[in-house]
Amino acid sequence: MSFIAIVPARWASTRLPGKPLLDIAGKPMVVRTAEQAARSGAARVIVATDTAEIQAAVQAHGFEALLTRADHPTGTDRLAEVAARLQLTADTVVVNVQGDEPLIDPRQIDAVAQLLAHDTQAAIATCASAxxxxxxxxxxxxxxxxxxxxxxxxxxxxxxxxxxxxxxxxGRRKLANGLPALHHIGLYAYRAGFLALFPTLPVGPLERYESLEQLRALENGHAIAVLRTEYHPAAGVDTQADLARVREAYGNRL
Structure with a gap:
């Protein structure tokens, strides 16, 4: 099956300003993430950013980058702008690969795209692990x-x-035997038709209180298919400690 991977990458970050351009083994973080996306079955990998400096860095490493509006409230809104500008057909599958996930497994990108392609009643597909x-x-x-x-x-x-x-x-914090508790993995596949709809959906109280944009789809009656994976991938980069961990992982690859 054919799908497109879009990597949203914005400059602003409370703890790590300019995060997409932080160096990981000689390349910017967003480029390392794009490289992982390119190892999937994606027909096209596009970085969507709000900053010309990020766009230039991505293009310098041979990847496609589009400069988008800076006022998008969520990464999904940024994807919606890209899908509209590319004039994607409504049934085109688009996978959102977060720009701070340089250790993402390309196989998971493929798997979430395939899940959405096969579940024709779902608007979104995502992943979770036990x-x-x-x-x-x-x-x-x-x-x-x-x-x-x-x-x-x-x-x-x-x-x-x-x-x-x-x-x-x-009152003790413990894990009950057999509890069907799932840890969400922030990897999403959408159809371009739903991406066009998403920015028009009203933000409900669940999304506001939880600060989880995927709840907007559920609150407005759109189904989300969940792929259960055997393992949880390494966390993305939000702190200096995360950055050190990812740099060490890439150092061990060299």
Whole structure:
């Protein structure tokens, strides 16, 4: 199947300003991410950025980059602008590869694209892995998802869901035996037709309180298919410690 990978990359970052251009083994982070996306089955890889400096750096390394508006509230809105400018057909599958994920597995990019292609009733496809530690379940920075019997998302939350009432009755933070708790992986596939619709959808209270843009789709009645993977990928880069970890990983490859 054919799909396009778009890598949104914005300059602003509270903890790491200019994050997309931070060096990882001799190349900017966003370029390393684009390289991983290019190892997938994507027919085309495009970096979408709000900054000319990022665009120039990406193009200097041989990748396509589009300069987008700077006022997009979410990465999905940025993808919507790119899809419109490229005049993609409504059924074109677009995978959102976050620009701060230089360790992303190309196979997961392929898998989420294939899931959406096969689930014609879903507007979005994403990934999740089983939670094996209580610390992850109770960490508000680790987004959880619960699914129905068809593998569609029922809800995403920073809270520990599902809540094991009996196992947690003693007040201790622990993982109940057999709890179907899933750790969301922030990799998304969309159809271009839904990307055109997304910016017009009203932001609901669930998205506002949880600060999770995927809830906008659920609050407005659009299905999200969830691929359950065997492992959780390495976290993206949000802090100096993350940057050091990724630099070490690339150093070990050389």
């Amino acid at each position: 939670i094996g530690h209580a610390d992850t379940l109770f960490d508000p920075n680790a987004v959880k998802v619960v699914c129905d019997q068809r593998g569609r998302a029922l809800y995403f939350s920073r809270a520990p869901i599902p809540w094991a009432r009996d196992a947690l009755a003693d």
